[in-house]
Amino acid sequence: MLLQRTIKNIVSTSGVGLHAGGRINITFKPAPVNTGILFSRSDIKNDSYIKLNPDVVANTHMATVISNGDISISTVEHVLSACCGLAIDNLYIEVSGAEIPIMDGSSAPFVYLLQSAQIISQNQAKKWLTIKENVKIEDGDKYAELSPYTGFKLDFTIDFKHPALNKTARTFSLDFGKDSYIETISKARTFGFTHEIEALRQAGLGRGGSIDNVIVMDEYRILNNDTMRYADEFVRHKVLDAIGDLYIAGYPILGHYKAFKSGHTLNNKLLRKLFSQQGAFDIIEIDSTIHQESDNLKNWINDGYICVELLN
Secondary structure, eight states: OOEEEEESSOEEEEEEBTTTOOEEEEEEEEOOTTOOEEEEETTSOSOOOEEOOGGGEEEOSSSOEEEOSSOEEBOOHHHHHHHHHTTOOOEEEEESSSBOBOTTSSSHHHHHHHHHTOEEEEEEEOEEEEEOSOEEEEETTEEEEEEOOSSEEEEEEOOOOOHHHHTSOOEEEEETTTSOHHHHTTTOOOEEEHHHHHHHHHTTOOTTOOTTTSEEEOSSSBOOSSOOSSTTHHHHHHHHHHHHHHGGGSSOEEEEEEEESOOHHHHHHHHHHHHHSTTSEEEEEOOHHHHHHOTTEEEEEETTEEEEEEOO
16 A cells, blocks of 8 residues: 655754745654645744645745745745655644745755654555646746646756856756656755846845855856756756645645746646646545556655556
8 A cells, every 4th residue: 555654753953044034943743644734833823834735825926935824934845845755745844934944945955854854654545636637827938737647757948048057958857756856856956146136135035045055147157166966957946846836736746747937836826727627636545455456557666755657
């Protein structure tokens, strides 16, 4: 049986918030089966929490912000990407401020922390959101779409006009059944341009951004002194973001995501359209009898993310 997963131990760390710039504590706690990923604020004295679904996304400007009306938390995409990559279904995430700490700009610190907490299986079948019909959202030449697929695959293409980006690959494909999330995606850092940073700071945002947690570019070059973690780190980070944005569906997805110049806004609009389109998806469990006995199923286990392929 493909089982739900959580962590065994409580773990905490702290880091700088990308936008407010203050020090923020983040704590991960085990959660019972069928809980999902729940966010809460330790700096606000109430029992309010945010449970994931597409409608809790309140803002997508430069980050994904979730809210339940009582509390809001920004920049959730990297930590959710790590949760998806490690196949964690149930988890309490508590933060001491209005945003998730940016850490090094990737999901790797969260992967390390969650692994150190010991990921464990729970005695309950894992639930999957399986795509049954094509769903697509467009904005000019930008688009994002989901289509049926017997696993979880992402194809992403970027198109930035910048000398540094023009030297790297613009397209990246990740198949969770064949590729390692930890090795191919988790280390990819967020990136930005100097003119964007100045505009953000004038708007009271981006105060915690630096070359320690963002790949920064001026008009011609990368300003960071360290080398790129991947030759195509830019497009890989967009895939990292998309994985986190899609996990806001509340379940791991069995489907094929394709995108061109997409971002947080289109990703959320895609999920909202999916949820509004009757018959476009289903929530399923992989029956233990089918899993063990059918020749039509094959398990792919990679970094803890379990994908199922229906063989022809």
